[in-house]
Amino acid sequence: MTIQNQGGNNPRHAKLQSVQTKLLINGEWVDGVDGGKIATIDPYDGTVIAEIAEAREADVDLAVEAAKAAFPSWSKMAAHDRGRLLLKLADRIEEDTEYLAYLEAIDTGHPINDCLRLDVPRTVLCYRYFGGIADKVEGSVIPVDAGFLNYVKREPIGVVGQIVPWNFPLMFTSWKMAPALAAGNAVVIKPSEITPLTTLRIGELMMEVGFPPGVVNIVTGYGHTAGQRISDHPEIGKISFTGSTDTGRRIVQASAGNLKKVQLELGGKGPNIVFEDANIPAAVGGSAFAIFHNQGQACIAGSRIMLHESIADNFLEKFTALAGSIRLGDPLDPNTEMGPLTSELHQKRVLSFVDVAKEQGGEVLCGGAGPESEALESGYFVKPTIVRAKYTDRVAQEEVFGPFVTVLTFKDDEEALKIANSTDYGLGAGLWTRDITRAHRMADNLHAGMVWINCYKRVHPGSPFGGVGQSGYGREMGFDVMREYTQAKSVWVNVDAQIPPFYQR
Ligand code: NDP
Numbered sequence: 001m002t003i004q005n006q007g008g009n010n011p012r013h014a015k016l017q018s019v020q021t022k023l024l025i026n027g028e029w030v031d032g033v034d035g036g037k038i039a040t041i042d043p044y045d046g047t048v049i050a051e052i053a054e055a056r057e058a059d060v061d062l063a064v065e066a067a068k069a070a071f072p073s074w075s076k077m078a079a080h081d082r083g084r085l086l087l088k089l090a091d092r093i094e095e096d097t098e099y100l101a102y103l104e105a106i107d108t109g110h111p112i113n114d115c116l117r118l119d120v121p122r123t124v125l126c127y128r129y130f131g132g133i134a135d136k137v138e139g140s141v142i143p144v145d146a147g148f149l150n151y152v153k154r155e156p157i158g159v160v161g162q163i164v165p166w167n168f169p170l171m172f173t174s175w176k177m178a179p180a181l182a183a184g185n186a187v188v189i190k191p192s193e194i195t196p197l198t199t200l201r202i203g204e205l206m207m208e209v210g211f212p213p214g215v216v217n218i219v220t221g222y223g224h225t226a227g228q229r230i231s232d233h234p235e236i237g238k239i240s241f242t243g244s245t246d247t248g249r250r251i252v253q254a255s256a257g258n259l260k261k262v263q264l265e266l267g268g269k270g271p272n273i274v275f276e277d278a279n280i281p282a283a284v285g286g287s288a289f290a291i292f293h294n295q296g297q298a299c300i301a302g303s304r305i306m307l308h309e310s311i312a313d314n315f316l317e318k319f320t321a322l323a324g325s326i327r328l329g330d331p332l333d334p335n336t337e338m339g340p341l342t343s344e345l346h347q348k349r350v351l352s353f354v355d356v357a358k359e360q361g362g363e364v365l366c367g368g369a370g371p372e373s374e375a376l377e378s379g380y381f382v383k384p385t386i387v388r389a390k391y392t393d394r395v396a397q398e399e400v401f402g403p404f405v406t407v408l409t410f411k412d413d414e415e416a417l418k419i420a421n422s423t424d425y426g427l428g429a430g431l432w433t434r435d436i437t438r439a440h441r442m443a444d445n446l447h448a449g450m451v452w453i454n455c456y457k458r459v460h461p462g463s464p465f466g467g468v469g470q471s472g473y474g475r476e477m478g479f480d481v482m483r484e485y486t487q488a489k490s491v492w493v494n495v496d497a498q499i500p501p502f503y504q505r
Contacts (some may be wrong), residue, residue, distance in 0.1 A: 001244075004492075008041070008073070010045070010047050011040065012044070012045070012106065012330075012332060013042070013047075013106065015101075015102055016049070016050075016102075016106070017101075019049075019103070019197060019200070019201075020052050020200040020201065020203065020204050021051060021052045021053060021200070022052075022053045023053050023055050023059055023063070023217075023218060023219055023220060024200070024203040024207075024216065024218040025059065025062050025063045025066050025214075025217050025219075026062075026063075026066035026069075026070075026199055026213045026214045026217070026218055026253070027066075027207060027212070027213025027214060028213070030053075031053050031256070032053045032055050032056060032059050033056065033058040033059055033062070034056050034058070035056065036053070036054030036056065037051040037052065037053065037054055037137055038051065038052050038053075038054045038193045038196075038220065038221075038222075039051050039052075040052055040107060040193070040194065040195070040196060040197060041194075041343070041344075042106050042107070042331075043108070043340040043341065043342050043343060043379060043380045044106070044109060044330055044339065044379045045108040045338050045377075045378045045379060046344070046378050046379075049106055049107060049197070050192070050197070052060065052196050052200070052220050053213075053220060054193075054220070054221050054321035055190070055219035055220055055221035055225075055226045056221060056224070056225050056226060056229075057225060057226070057228075057229040057341055059219055059221065059226065060117070060188065060190075060219055060221075060226050060229040060230055060233065061229070061233070061313035063188045063217035063219050064159055064188055064233055064235050064236060065235075066213070066214035066217055067114055067159040067186035067187065067188050067215070067217055067375060068158070068159055068186070068188045068213055068235055069214055070186045070212055070213065070214030070215045071139045071156075071158055071159060071185070071186040073212070074184060074185075074186055074212060074215045075155075075156045075158075075184035075186075076137050076184070077184075078135075079134045079135035079137070079182075079184070080134065080135040080184060081131070081467060082134045082184060083130075083131045083132060083134030083135055083182060084131070085105055085131075085181075085209060085210060085211055086127050086128075086130055086131030086134065086178060086182060087128060087131035087132070087480075088183060088206060088209040088210070089126070089127040089131075089202075089211075090124050090125075090131060090207050091381040092205045092208060093120070093123060093124050093127060093202070093205060094120075094124045094164050095400060096201070096205060096260075097116065097120045097121075097124075098116075099201070100115070100119075100120050100123075100170060100198055100201060100202075101115035101116045101119065101120050101331070102115075103197045103198050103201055103273065104119055104120075104170050104197075104198050105296075105331040105332055106197075106331065106332070107169070107196075107197040107198065107429050108166065108167075108169065108195050108331075108339075108342050109121045109196045109286070109295065109331050109333060109339035109340040109341060109342050109379075109380070110339055111331050111333075111336040111337060111338065111339050112291065112331055112332050112334060112336070113334050113336070113337075114294065115170075117172050118171075119170050120170065121166065121172050122171050122174075122459070123171050123173075123174040125460075125461055126171070126174040126178050126308070126461045126477075127174055127178045129178070129461035129462060130179050130181070130182040130461065131178070131182065132386050133179075133182055133479070133482060134182035134183075137150055137182075137183060137482050137486060138154075139152045139153040139154055140152045142490075143494075144492075146496075147456070147492060147494070147498050148312045148492060148493065148495060148496075148498075149381075149492070149493040149495050150490060150491070150492050150493075151490075151491050151493075152488050152489065152490050152491070152492065153488070153489045154183075154482070154483070154486035154487070154488060154489075155184075155486055155487055155489050156183045156184035156185045156485065156486055157183075157185055157237040157238045157261065157485060157486065157487060158185065158235075158237040158238075159185070159186050159187075159188060159235055159236050160180050160185045160186070160187055160188070160203075160237065160239070160240065160485065161188050161189075161190075161230035161231070161233065161238070161239045161240070161244065161260075162176040162177065162180065162187060162188070162189040162190070162234040162235065162239070162240045162241075163189075163223070163227050163231075163239070163240070163241045163242070163251070164176060164189065164190065164191045164192060164199065164242060165192050165242050165243045165343050166192035166194040166195040166343070167294065167297040167298060167299075167342065168294070168298070169191055169192065169195040169196070169197075169198050169199055170198040170202070170502050171198070172242055172424040173189065173191065173199045173202060174197070174202075175461075175465070175475070175476045175477060176189065176242075176476070177189060177216065177241050179200075179462075179476075179477070179481040179482060179484075179485050180240070180484075180485045181211075181215065181216070181487040182482070183486050184486075185238075185481070185485055186214060186215050186216075186217075187215065187216045187217065188217045188219060188230060188236065189216065189217070189218055189219070190218075190219050190220070190221060190223075190226050190230055191218070191220060192223075193220055193221060193222055193426070194342060194343050195273060195342060196220040199218055199220075200218060200220070203216065203342030213476050223247065227247075227251075228250075228254060229481035230252070231251045231254035231255050231260075232254040232255065232256060232257055233258075234258045235258075236258075236260060236474060237258075237260060238260055238261040238262070238263070239251060239255055239260050239261070239262050239263070240263045240265075240474075240476070240484075241262070241263070241264050241265070242264075242265040242266075242299070242476075243266065243380035244266065244267055244399075245267050245399075245470050245471075245472075247443075248264045248266045250285060251264070252264070253274065253425045258444070259410045261484070261487075262467075262473075262474070263472075263473070263474030263475070263476070264472030264473055264474060265299065265424075265465070265466055265467070265472050265474075265476060266298055266299070266427075266467065266470060266471050266472040267399040267401075267425055267427070267470070268292070268299045268300055268301070268303075268399065268425045268426075268427030268428055268467060268470060268471050269302055269303055269304060269396075269397065269399055269425045269427075270302045270303055270304065270427060270428040270429055270430065270448075271304045271305060271306055271399070271419070271420035271424045271429050271430070271446070272287055272290050272291075272302030272303075272305050272306065272429075272431075272432075272456060273306045273420060273429075273430070273431040273432065273442070274287070274305065274306065274307050274308065274311065274315055274412075274431075275308050275311075275415050275416075275431065275432060275433040275435070275438065276308040276310045276311050277433055277434045277435055278311070278432035278433055278434065278454075279432070279454070280311065280314060280315060280318065280430070280435065281318070282454065283315065283432040284315060284318045284319050284322060285322070286430075286432065286454075286455060286456050287302060287305055287319060287405075287417055287432075287456070288319065288322050288323065288326075289456060289457065290302030290430060290456035290457055291303055291305075291384075291403065291404075291405040292323065292326060292337075292338060292403050293310070293344075293457065295338055295339060295340070295341050295382070295402060295403050296350075296400070296401065296402045296404060296405075296415040297342060297346075297401055298343065298401075298457065299399075299401075299427055299428075299471070300427055300428035300450065300457050301401070301428075301441075301457075301458050302405070302428070302430050303394055303399070303400060303404070303405055303406065304391075304405070304406050304408075304420075305319075305405055305407045305408075306407075306408055306409070306410055306416055306419055306420065307403050307407060307408070307409050307410070308409070308410060308411075308416075309409040309410065309411060312407075312409045316365070316386075316407065319386070320365055320366045320386055323366050323367065323386055324366055324384070326384050327340050327374075328371050328376060328381055328383065329373075329376070331396055332386070338381075338384070338403065339379075340376075340379035340380040340381045340382070341380045341382055341402060342380070343380060344406070346380070346401070346402070347370075347380035347381070347382060347402075349401075349402075349495070350382050350400055350401065350402030350403075350404055351369070351370070351382060353394075353395055353398075353400045353402075353404060354368045354385065354387075354404075356394050356395055357387045357389055357393065357394075357395040357406075360389070360394060360395070361393075362387045362388060362389040362393060362395060362406075363387065363388040363389075364385065364386070364387050365386040365387065365388055365407070365482050366383075366384065366386045367382070367383035367384050367386065367403070367404075368383070368387075369382075369383060370382060370383065371383055382402055382403055383403070384403045385402075385403055385404045385405070386405055386407060387404070387405070387406050387407070388406070388407050388408065389406040389407075389408060389418045390408065391408055391422055392422070396408070396423075396481050397422075397423050397424075399425070408468070413438060413441070413442070416442075417442065417445055417446070420434070420446055421445075421446065421447040424469055424470040424471070425467065425469055425470050425471045426448050426449060426468035426469035426471050427448060427449055427450065427466075427467035427468075427471035427472075428448060428449070428450045428451075428452065428456075428457065428467075429446040429447075429448035429450070429451050429452070430451070430452040430453070430456040430457075431443075431446075431451070431452075431454075432454055433453075433454070439453045439454075447468060447469060448467070448468065449464075449465070449466045449467040449471065449475075450465065450466075450467075451467050459477070460477070461477045461478075462477070462478055462479075463477060463478050464476070464477060464478030464479075464480040465477045465478070489503065499505050
């Protein structure tokens with residue numbers, strides 16, 4: 001069942017012919033047990049797009065029950081049939097590109113062009129990739145003692161809990177659900193209550209293409225209630241979380257009760273190092289994409305630009321000019337390059353870092369406020385902001401998660417490495433150089449889960465994604481993730497029917 005548009009008279013929401021607003025539990029769209037509602041807000045004008053059902057602890061319990069019941073037949077289904085459903089879903093998402101892009105744009109503030117060129121195609125690719133991998137998760141045969149056969153199977157875990165943040169809801173939902181389902185797990189997923197619409201739409205498409213009831217359950221609710229219950233639920237065997245480091249820590253503590261497997265994709269403070277021999281125009285454009293794409297709301301954002309002192313002035317002149325020319329506007333306008341931040345609370349948080357920077361002697365080179373334009377004043381905008389800061393300053397150490405980048409200079413490779421590795425995080429890192437030896441030496445020594453050389457923020461479902469240090473552990477995507485969503489079972493066979501040499505009488 002689909003609930004009709006609740007978007008009121010806002011013409012921006014006119015294309016919202018229908019939007020699902022209920023919880024998906026056991027293949028049915030249902031209200032929350034308590035009947036609570038959460039308003040999802042359009043960050044461009046602060047209006048309510050829709051009121052969605054609020055899942056609380058009791059709803060999570062029902063979702064887990066449904067997933068547990070669905071797991072035996074889902075996990076025993078031929079792997080290629082599970083794969084086929086994921087491939088059908090990928091096709092259906094591709095057909096739905098325009099509508100999904102529209103929903104993502106009004107719910108998150110992502111520019112529609114980005115949604116059409118990146119978010120939706122990457123989502124399709126992800127479901128397709130893992131649809132193809134479903135029947136390729138092979139076990140192994142281990143050479144053991146003569147007369148014995150030892151084989152190792154990879155088995156799904158059971159019910160997995162997935163908690164998704166608000167910055168890339170459509171894409172991150174695919175990163176989590178596609179491999180978990182390909183491996184044969186049943187899923188209980190909680191999108192952020194700030195941006196639930198595309199996850200609900202994916203739920204509709206999943207039902208349409210024939211996923212069995214209970215295999216995927218969607219619980220839209222708050223972190224401290226529904227999220228907390230997913231983390232401590234005794235029947236959930238694994239949890240995959242993307243979000244802040246503080247919440248990641250809480251999840252680890254809550255998961256200890258039944259010793260869940262935990263995979264955490266947390267914050268980052270990506271160093272983006274430009275050496276003196278870099279292709280400067282490429283580095284300028286790539287660095288702008290690294291920090292300003294999606295309004296900087298990306299864990300892998302290149303939020304610390306480090307410039308060799310000999311090219312710093314040249315780079316900064318071009319980079320500040322580019323930042324100042326980025327077109328802020330309505331996410332639904334195809335000309336918009338930067339939309340509003342996803343929530344008002346987050347806009348305030350990001351802007352508060354401007355004062356933090358100034359208190360420690362930081363110099364704002366550009367931005368540092370919302371736009372002057374009256375047309376944009378009801379949106380949660382922050383202008384592209386560049387701050388010159390010391391590497392020990394808070395703004396160069398803490399994740400700001402907005403269109404806010406710090407810049408500083410370094411003298412040589414050794415100093416560059418020291419500064420790059422000076423934060424607690426270790427997610428993405430990038431460097432720009434024409435020197436192949438230097439590039440690989442830096443890649444070897446950077447404290448990071450991912451390194452980009454002469455590019456930034458490249459991702460692909462075949463390549464493992466995740467961090468080290470306080471950026472979390474475990475990996476999404478790549479073949480590694482199939483190990484995250486399965487566990488090894490070692491089976492011993494006494495082929496020669498040998499009698500053990502012990503206790504013989
Ligand atoms: P959170 O980590 O609080 O939120 C991420 C998700 O976790 C949301 O779905 C949230 O639900 C849920 N959650 C919150 N508390 C709990 C809990 N106790 N148990 C289980 N789930 C919970 O991030 P914020 O949205 O508060 O953003 C704060 C900062 O975190 C950002 O400024 C950024 O630095 C970082 N962040 C990093 C992300 C990344 O991609 N690595 C993504 C998002 C944020 P609810 O929305 O109801 O709180």
